[in-house]
Amino acid sequence: MVVTKRARAKRSGQDQPLISVIDDDVSVREATTGLLKLMGFEVEAFSSALDFLAFPRLDEIACVVADIHMPRMTGIELHDRLLASGHGIPTILITAYPNEDVRARALANGVFGYLTKPFDEEALLGCIRAALEAPSQ
Numbered sequence: 001m002v003v004t005k006r007a008r009a010k011r012s013g014q015d016q017p018l019i020s021v022i023d024d025d026v027s028v029r030e031a032t033t034g035l036l037k038l039m040g041f042e043v044e045a046f047s048s049a050l051d052f053l054a055f056p057r058l059d060e061i062a063c064v065v066a067d068i069h070m071p072r073m074t075g076i077e078l079h080d081r082l083l084a085s086g087h088g089i090p091t092i093l094i095t096a097y098p099n100e101d102v103r104a105r106a107l108a109n110g111v112f113g114y115l116t117k118p119f120d121e122e123a124l125l126g127c128i129r130a131a132l133e134a135p136s137q
Contacts, residue, residue, distance in 0.1 A: 017132050021065045049078040063092065064079075065128070066092070068095040076105075079110070080109070093115070113127035113131070
């Protein structure tokens with residue numbers, strides 16, 4: 001049986017899937033967090049990938065929205081670290097500096113979505129909804 005992230009969230013007692021927003025730009029982090037909360041998601045926000053990795057509820061995360069360009073660890077490095085540690089969390093990368101080669105490599109490496117800032121709210125929500133319905137990795 002294929003288990004979706006939404007089904008896993010409901011079994012664990014969460015009303016809505018837990019989404020993590022990781023961005024060192026406070027305005028983007030707060031705007032994205034506010035949008036997702038307004039849409040009814042449970043959201044935890046982090047200013048760095050390292051702060052996110054220290055989160056005690058990491059196993060409950062249904063989807064990650066992470067900036068590519070952050071100090072100390074990029075969004076791509078975070079995605080790679082999650083995969084290496086057995087956390088197949090769907091990851092959506094956002095960036096103010098789009099690069100087609102980076103996009104192609106990230107998507108080939110299992111990143112679920114790649115959006116350019118400022119991204120369209122519906123595009124982000126569409127990526128998240130699709131990620132939540134995808135079979136667990």
